[in-house]
Amino acid sequence: MILHAVERILQTLLVILIISFIAFMLIDTLGDPLGLLLPPDASLAERQALTERLGLDRPLLARFAEFLAGLPRGDLGISYRTQEEVSGMIAARLPATIELAAVALLISLVVAIPAGIYTGVFPRSRFARAIMFVSIAGVTLPNFVVGILLIAIFSVQLGWFPSFGRGATIVLGGWETGLLTRSGWHAIILPALTLSLFQMTFIIRLLRTQLMEIGRSEHIRFARARGLGEARLWFVYALRNALLPTITMLALQLGNIIAFSVVTESVFAWPGIGTLFLQSVQAADIRVIAIYLIFVGIVYMVINLLVELLYPLIDPRLRQRHA
Amino acid sequence: MTPLLSVRGLEVALIRDSQPVPVVANVSFDVAAGEVLGIVGESGAGKSVAGAALIDLLSPPLRRTAGEISLGADRLDRMTPRQLRRVRGGRVGFIFQDPMTSLNPVLTIGRQMADTMRAHLRLSRAEIRRRSLDWIERVGLPDPPRVLDAAPHELSGGQRQRVVIALALCAEPELVIADEPTTALDVSVQAQILTLLRRLHHETGSAMILITHDLGVVAKMCDRVAVMYAGRIVETAPTDRLFHAPRHHYTRGLLAATPAPDAAGRMQVAAIPGQMPGVGDLPTGCAFHPRCPRADALCREIRPELTPMQGALAACHHPLNAARAAEVTA
Numbered sequence: 033m034i035l036h037a038v039e040r041i042l043q044t045l046l047v048i049l050i051i052s053f054i055a056f057m058l059i060d061t062l063g064d065p066l067g068l069l070l071p072p073d074a075s076l077a078e079r080q081a082l083t084e085r086l087g088l089d090r091p092l093l094a095r096f097a098e099f100l101a102g103l104p105r106g107d108l109g110i111s112y113r114t115q116e117e118v119s120g121m122i123a124a125r126l127p128a129t130i131e132l133a134a135v136a137l138l139i140s141l142v143v144a145i146p147a148g149i150y151t152g153v154f155p156r157s158r159f160a161r162a163i164m165f166v167s168i169a170g171v172t173l174p175n176f177v178v179g180i181l182l183i184a185i186f187s188v189q190l191g192w193f194p195s196f197g198r199g200a201t202i203v204l205g206g207w208e209t210g211l212l213t214r215s216g217w218h219a220i221i222l223p224a225l226t227l228s229l230f231q232m233t234f235i236i237r238l239l240r241t242q243l244m245e246i247g248r249s250e251h252i253r254f255a256r257a258r259g260l261g262e263a264r265l266w267f268v269y270a271l272r273n274a275l276l277p278t279i280t281m282l283a284l285q286l287g288n289i290i291a292f293s294v295v296t297e298s299v300f301a302w303p304g305i306g307t308l309f310l311q312s313v314q315a316a317d318i319r320v321i322a323i324y325l326i327f328v329g330i331v332y333m334v335i336n337l338l339v340e341l342l343y344p345l346i347d348p349r350l351r352q353r354h355a
Numbered sequence: 356m357t358p359l360l361s362v363r364g365l366e367v368a369l370i371r372d373s374q375p376v377p378v379v380a381n382v383s384f385d386v387a388a389g390e391v392l393g394i395v396g397e398s399g400a401g402k403s404v405a406g407a408a409l410i411d412l413l414s415p416p417l418r419r420t421a422g423e424i425s426l427g428a429d430r431l432d433r434m435t436p437r438q439l440r441r442v443r444g445g446r447v448g449f450i451f452q453d454p455m456t457s458l459n460p461v462l463t464i465g466r467q468m469a470d471t472m473r474a475h476l477r478l479s480r481a482e483i484r485r486r487s488l489d490w491i492e493r494v495g496l497p498d499p500p501r502v503l504d505a506a507p508h509e510l511s512g513g514q515r516q517r518v519v520i521a522l523a524l525c526a527e528p529e530l531v532i533a534d535e536p537t538t539a540l541d542v543s544v545q546a547q548i549l550t551l552l553r554r555l556h557h558e559t560g561s562a563m564i565l566i567t568h569d570l571g572v573v574a575k576m577c578d579r580v581a582v583m584y585a586g587r588i589v590e591t592a593p594t595d596r597l598f599h600a601p602r603h604h605y606t607r608g609l610l611a612a613t614p615a616p617d618a619a620g621r622m623q624v625a626a627i628p629g630q631m632p633g634v635g636d637l638p639t640g641c642a643f644h645p646r647c648p649r650a651d652a653l654c655r656e657i658r659p660e661l662t663p664m665q666g667a668l669a670a671c672h673h674p675l676n677a678a679r680a681a682e683v684t685a
Contacts, residue, residue, distance in 0.1 A: 248414065249456065250451060250453060250456040250457050251456060251457055251458055251459045251460070252459075253412060253414075253451070254449070254451045254457045254458070254519070254522070255459065255467075255470075256412065256443065257410065257412055257443055257444065257449035257451070257523075258443065258444035258448075258449075258471040258474065258522060258523065258526070259440050259441060259442070259443040259444030259445050259471070259474045259475055259526070260440075260444075260470055260471065260474050261440060261474065264470065264474075268462075268470075269459050269462070272459075272461045272462065273459070273460065273461055346461070347460075347461050348460075348461060348463070348506035348508070349460060349461075349506065349508045
């Protein structure tokens with residue numbers, strides 16, 4: 033078990049290292065930082081000074097080593113667009129993205145878990161059919177269409193929620209949060225709903241299919257034949273079996289929510305790292321793009337690692353396989 | 356003496372596009388306390404469906420459409436779901452066929468057994484633990500504490516079937532329905548499981564319905580046998596009488612289809628020609644007539660009813676062994 037965990041952690045670190053190298057090569061080979069940062073009429077001495085400041089005169093591996101060493105310290109270099117520290121730019125926008133993702137995940141779980149269980153246990157009921165019908169919309173409509181529709185209805189027509197921005201924020205120990213103000217909550221509802229819709233319908237459908245299949249299995253029939261009550265049958269005997277695939281998908285989805293909030297953030301002008309990424313792409317700000325790539329990679333890898341380390345707690349079959 | 360279980364006119368249908376197709380029709384039998392009744396037939400004869408219908412374990416599209424089922428003084432067919440739940444496991448234990456799929460893969464054996472007892476008996480945690488250990492030991496598994504903490508995948512097929520048996524019996528039912536309890540097991544393990552079932556049957560004094568396609572199992576275990584063909588019972592008789600003097604031509608065919616050594620010691624099998632008709636595809640008259648050597652116009656047109664014949668019941672216009680059956684009776 034512990035050996036397995038160590039092995040998985042090392043694998044995760046290796047993948048992050050590879051992602052970092054790819055990102056570094058992007059920075060190193062694409063674009064001309066001097067041309068971007070210096071005015072066209074810069075002198076040779078100015079060019080030389082900046083080359084040294086950026087460390088461009090040293091060998092590739094040395095530069096990569098320095099780049100890597102900088103990552104854990106938060107020393108991510110400077111933006112070619114604004115000459116700001118990249119770490120500062122990301123740190124300023126990360127809370128917005130994380131809060132958006134967290135609220136979106138919360139909305140999807142609160143809706144999807146009961147709805148998924150209900151539609152899985154009573155697949156024939158009228159209400160379950162209605163849920164499934166509506167959920168097709170969630171799976172098929174692209175994020176930006178949902179966002180625009182929500183804005184059209186709830187911001188423009190009804191005027192209930194703002195169509196852009198985070199509302200008022202409060203800085204708490206270096207974390208700029210919008211979750212403590214009324215306008216912050218107002219502002220987060222539409223983008224979080226947009227972001228959650230796909231995951232929500234996805235989890236409903238997954239949980240439903242899982243439960244319907246498990247409900248027909250012999251072990252559930254046997255448990256019923258032993259007189260176990262329906263509640264225990266579904267919530268303990270069936271749900272425990274449905275949990276593993278659901279949590280796996282949830283984790284992947286959480287990665288998606290954080291990594292690909294780009295579209296939603298841009299629709300709602302949400303000041304998170306998705307918006308930062310889009311601005312950087314427009315300005316060909318390679319360093320920020322590369323750091324974003326690493327960030328997304330780390331988010332994915334860490335979430336997957338955590339989930340995988342969680343598996344043996346859910347399914348005893350996985351407890352000794354790697355012992 | 357009133358039987359423990361009495362089934363009258365049981366019918367199960369496949370509800371497909373609102374047009375019910377009968378799967379089990381007019382099945383009636385009794386099981387006395389302490390008795391072992393065998394239900395035999397080919398796959399698809401409806402024996403498992405009939406067994407599951409007794410405690411309403413059918414899932415759509417199968418549904419019980421008629422029949423009186425009395426267990427002691429209670430009518431199972433009239434019970435509410437809540438009352439039925441108490442009967443399942445508590446008064447009627449059901450042993451499933453395939454031990455590889457019958458146990459919940461993510462819960463320990465101890466948990467599954469404790470939940471089963473708790474559903475029927477008011478017991479303290481310590482008492483549940485004590486009885487669980489006792490049951491694991493009674494079904495012949497070594498190291499009971501380890502088994503209770505084990506997940507199903509840690510046990511072999513034979514061990515799992517012992518666990519399935521313990522789970523079916525741990526709430527002390529009066530009647531046990533065993534649906535092909537040895538079919539999924541290795542031949543060497545089959546005999547052990549049968550021995551175990553017989554021992555537990557004697558120890559608990561419960562009645563048993565043993566559903567099987569294996570006449571060898573019937574010979575070893577059963578007091579009486581009901582032979583099913585195409586959803587109906589075609590013959591019922593005490594076991595030795597059925598083996599020595601079958602009345603129905605299908606029963607004789609089944610017996611002949613069991614491998615047996617001939618005079619020269621070579622194994623002989625005589626297969627019944629043809630196939631059992633499928634659900635919803637029944638011929639007129641006697642369902643067996645297309646495969647029966649004695650079939651005539653009467654058999655093709657009129658379905659024979661179960662008729663008493665010297666202590667047995669058979670549904671045949673031209674029964675076999677009328678004389679020999681009389682001999683055995685005398």
